[in-house]
Amino acid sequence: MKAFLFTCMLVPWLMVLAASTQRFSGESQLIPGSLSSKELSRYFTDYLKSRRVRKALPPGDEPDDSPIPEGPDASDLPTCLLCVCLTGSVYCEEVSPDMTAVPTLPKETAYLYARFNKIKKISSKDFAEIVTLKRIDLTGNLISEIEDGAFSKLTMLEELSLADNRLVKLPMLPAKLKSFNVNHNLLKTKGVKANIFKKMTKLVNLFMADNQLQAVPYIPDSVRILHIQNNNITVVNKDTFCGSNDTYYLRMSLSEVRMDGNPVVLSKYPDSFVCMKVLPVGRYR
Structure with a gap:
């Protein structure tokens, strides 16, 4: 008898609880931010894929759905977005x-x-x-x-x-630069001041390959690697690397110089490299 009464009391309560649970479950799908991390990830992945597909399609082949408004210019959006x-x-x-x-x-x-x-x-x-x-x-x-x-x-x-x-010319550069790369530009000698690197006493790597330079600019003593290949250099002076007034000067830090791909024949200027511990890579005959 007691069991029967207990069952009669328990069943209605369970039915109310189930209905409440179902109602809460149904409403939770409408609450913003209720998606799981897996569902959010799938949503954004599908969104990005659709954007890529639209971007890749040629004009006239866009999907036949509602038009997509043009996105904002980059300058109108926050940098960290x-x-x-x-x-x-x-x-x-x-x-x-x-x-x-x-x-x-x-x-x-x-x-x-x-x-x-x-x-x-x-x-x-x-x-x-x-x-x-x-x-x-x-x-x-x-x-x-x-x-x-x-x-x-x-x-x-x-x-x-x-x-x-x-770039066709260089601006003034910070004095504490250690590495400067200006490969593959349109630089000519008139666009690079002769002493632009003179005060850059910490410069270690200088890359100026694949430009239109006719002469080698002043190279600071601190430079270890110099790439100036594939330019239009035709002459190397005694002052370019060694300094004509100091026969005892040694440039020990310069360990790599690339001058290949230039018209200059380096063997014509042997006195220009006597201070160096390595010969430039380039044309010698």
């Missing part, structure tokens, strides 16, 4: 929509990687307030102009890469 911002580092590589200017950087940025974009110009304001920068890599852009003073306040900058751009 377009790029990956970590503590002290900003990564803006192959940004879509196209990045055509240096982005506004968070203060205290030390490392900027903005490679393979469509940046066309570096203005004097781009880095004026980011004096903490130690490395800037702008490889693979469309940079053809750098305003005077663009790097003047970067007293901590040690590495600068402007490779694979469209």
Whole structure:
């Protein structure tokens, strides 16, 4: 008898509990943010795939659904929405929509990687307030102009890469640079001041290959690796590496010099390399 009464009391309660549970379960699907991490991951993966498919289709072959409005220009979006911002580092590589200017950087940025974009110009304001920068890599852009003073306040900058751009001349560079890469540009001798590197006493790596230089600029004693191959250099003077007025001068730090791919025949200028512990790589006959 007791068991029968207990069952009669328990069944209605269980039915109410089940109904409440079902109601809560049904409503939870409508609550924003209720998706599991796996469901969110699948949602964003599908979204990105659809964006890639639309971008890859040629004009006229878009899917027959509602039109997609044009996305905002990169300059209209916050930097850390377009790029990956970590503590002290900003990564803006192959940004879509196209990045055509240096982005506004968070203060205290030390490392900027903005490679393979469509940046066309570096203005004097781009880095004026980011004096903490130690490395800037702008490889693979469309940079053809750098305003005077663009790097003047970067007293901590040690590495600068402007490779694979469209530069015809160089601006003044920070004195504490240790590595400078300007390979694959359009530089001519008139666009590179003869003593542009003279005060850069900490410069170790200097890369100026694949340009249109007719002469070797002044090379600081601190330089260890010099790449100046594939230019239009026709003459090497005694002052280029050794200094004509000091017969006892030795350039011991310079351990690698590439001059291959230039018209100059290096064997015609034997006195130009007597101070060096290695001969330049290049044409000797």
